Amino acid sequence: MAHIESSLSVSSDAYRANRDGMQALLDRVRLYEARTRQKSAASRERFEKRGQMLPRERLSLLLDPGAPFLELSTLAGLGLDNPDLDKSTPGGGVIAGIGFVSGVRCMVLASDSGIDAGALQPMGLDKLLRAQELALENQLPYVQLVESAGANLLAYRVEDFVRGGSSFRNLARLSAAGLPVVTVTHGSSTAGGAYQTGLSDYIILVRGRSRAFLAGPPLLMAATGEVATEEELGGAVMHTSISGLGDYLAEDDRDALRIARELLGQIDWNHGMPAEAPRRFKPPRYDSEELMGIMPMDHKRPVNMKEVIARIADDSEFLEFGENYGGATVCGHIKIEGWPMGVITNNGPIDPAGATKATHFIQACCQSKTPILYLNNTTGFMVGRAYEEGGIIKHGSKMIQAVTNATVPQITIYCGASFGAGNYGMCGRGFHPRFCFSWPNAKTAVMGGEQAAGTMVIVTEAAMRRKGEVDQARLDALRQNIIDRFDRQMSVFTTSAQLLDDGVIDPRDTRAVLANVLAVCREAAARQPQTMQFSVARP
Numbered sequence: 090m091a092h093i094e095s096s097l098s099v100s101s102d103a104y105r106a107n108r109d110g111m112q113a114l115l116d117r118v119r120l121y122e123a124r125t126r127q128k129s130a131a132s133r134e135r136f137e138k139r140g141q142m143l144p145r146e147r148l149s150l151l152l153d154p155g156a157p158f159l160e161l162s163t164l165a166g167l168g169l170d171n172p173d174l175d176k177s178t179p180g181g182g183v184i185a186g187i188g189f190v191s192g193v194r195c196m197v198l199a200s201d202s203g204i205d206a207g208a209l210q211p212m213g214l215d216k217l218l219r220a221q222e223l224a225l226e227n228q229l230p231y232v233q234l235v236e237s238a239g240a241n242l243l244a245y246r247v248e249d250f251v252r253g254g255s256s257f258r259n260l261a262r263l264s265a266a267g268l269p270v271v272t273v274t275h276g277s278s279t280a281g282g283a284y285q286t287g288l289s290d291y292i293i294l295v296r297g298r299s300r301a302f303l304a305g306p307p308l309l310m311a312a313t314g315e316v317a318t319e320e321e322l323g324g325a326v327m328h329t330s331i332s333g334l335g336d337y338l339a340e341d342d343r344d345a346l347r348i349a350r351e352l353l354g355q356i357d358w359n360h361g362m363p364a365e366a367p368r369r370f371k372p373p374r375y376d377s378e379e380l381m382g383i384m385p386m387d388h389k390r391p392v393n394m395k396e397v398i399a400r401i402a403d404d405s406e407f408l409e410f411g412e413n414y415g416g417a418t419v420c421g422h423i424k425i426e427g428w429p430m431g432v433i434t435n436n437g438p439i440d441p442a443g444a445t446k447a448t449h450f451i452q453a454c455c456q457s458k459t460p461i462l463y464l465n466n467t468t469g470f471m472v473g474r475a476y477e478e479g480g481i482i483k484h485g486s487k488m489i490q491a492v493t494n495a496t497v498p499q500i501t502i503y504c505g506a507s508f509g510a511g512n513y514g515m516c517g518r519g520f521h522p523r524f525c526f527s528w529p530n531a532k533t534a535v536m537g538g539e540q541a542a543g544t545m546v547i548v549t550e551a552a553m554r555r556k557g558e559v560d561q562a563r564l565d566a567l568r569q570n571i572i573d574r575f576d577r578q579m580s581v582f583t584t585s586a587q588l589l590d591d592g593v594i595d596p597r598d599t600r601a602v603l604a605n606v607l608a609v610c611r612e613a614a615a616r617q618p619q620t621m622q623f624s625v626a627r628p
Contacts, residue, residue: 368427
């Protein structure tokens with residue numbers, strides 16, 4: 090294959106401006122993530138008095154040391170608990186990610202019980218449901234570290250109660266699909282949340298700390314007049330010796346996590362899986378650090394996306410497909426750590442030729458069982474009389490049909506703009522890519538703010554003229570209001586907060602993230618779990 094010859098000038102003013110802009114955005118992401126960790130860690134004294142470990146300490150003890158852990162959706166709910174982003178705590182009240190436990194790749198969730206006793210925050214339910222969806226789709230065992238006060242009754246919404254049932258349904262689906270559900274209940278698992286524990290295949294409870302009951306002492310007294318202690322109603326000893334809810338009785342958090350690790354090591358999850366022989370590969374010829382300065386902060390400025398490909402592909406090799414046809418849409422073959430991958434990206438809007446080429450390439454990748462990577466950087470499909478006459482709607486529809494019905498894993502990374510139907514054609518979140526990540530500079534919207542403002546100003550001005558008066562000050566205010574609204578909503582600090590991706594990644598980590606999720610996809614394709622009609626029931 091041909092090597093991409095980079096023409097990027099790392100000493101140019103444009104590169105330095107791009108790099109500084111990207112770094113400022115990445116620093117902002119890390120600031121919000123750090124705020125969540127700090128708020129949780131502020132509960133350390135209270136946890137230590139109870140003889141407990143903090144949630145992230147539990148997580149680090151559960152996971153294999155030195156193995157990769159891909160944390161997901163760290164900005165979930167940003168700005169939804171407090172519109173002032175400088176006071177908002179993202180994360181949704183839960184820590185989620187894909188990591189290794191005793192050599193087994195698992196979906197791992199932990200209640201962030203250092204914050205509001207582990208109650209789900211805004212978007213916490215959606216984050217939980219997305220993690221369960223990923224576990225089902227990628228055939229991953231599901232390990233959860235539970236300690237949650239449950240729903241926040243002061244912020245009760247009936248729709249959250251109803252939708253919350255989906256999380257319990259998914260636990261039953263995971264078990265029936267042959268995917269083990271392992272739960273360590275470190276503290277409270279009460280009311281409806283008790284089923285988070287009860288719907289597990291293996292349950293580990295902690296002496297003196299675990300609590301699982303449908304009605305706690307206050308509700309019990311209010312409903313029936315019965316008086317009972319928390320330990321009598323739902324303590325670890327009772328559940329492991331009388332009710333049969335618990336399978337293992339641990340002495341403390343460390344002991345519980347030891348049991349969980351031993352359990353994952355004993356079920357022989359990788360039995361029968363073909364050994365994945367290491368593949369020889371060469372790293373990219375260009376430094377990943379340079380990914381920080383490729384993308385302009387202004388999405389209207391052109392960029393050569395081959396410069397991105399050159400810094401993520403093995404040996405910077407790229408076999409371009411249809412190079413001289415529909416050139417603004419770039420398609421071709423690369424390898425990531427020795428594994429083939431198709432890539433589709435954009436050096437501008439998608440025209441009829443580009444859509445046709447992309448459709449052909451997607452179908453060819455499906456024929457050869459080659460996963461597809463979409464590097465989103467487009468302001469949409471081309472518009473205008475010539476393009477309408479050229480069939481942009483029908484050719485764009487063919488591309489969308491190909492994306493929708495592709496039979497191989499599709500992975501999307503928002504690198505720049507993802508506007509209009511271009512978001513659909515480039516496998517945006519609505520088209521269920523297997524994984525979907527954003528760079529800090531990414532922007533997602535139906536169109537650019539200036540285009541939206543211009544459209545509305547034209548419509549409003551025409552209405553004013555029909556009434557015989559044009560208020561220019563009102564038109565100017567309308568224009569600015571729309572631009573501000575679009576600019577705010579298109580940034581990752583809104584889209585990722587709303588779980589319209591699986592997380593914001595450092596551009597320099599793109600290759601490592603791709604290698605990780607490609608391995609997840611390969612394992613899922615090769616694995617044949619023992620599916621059942623029903624999930625595993627308690628004795």
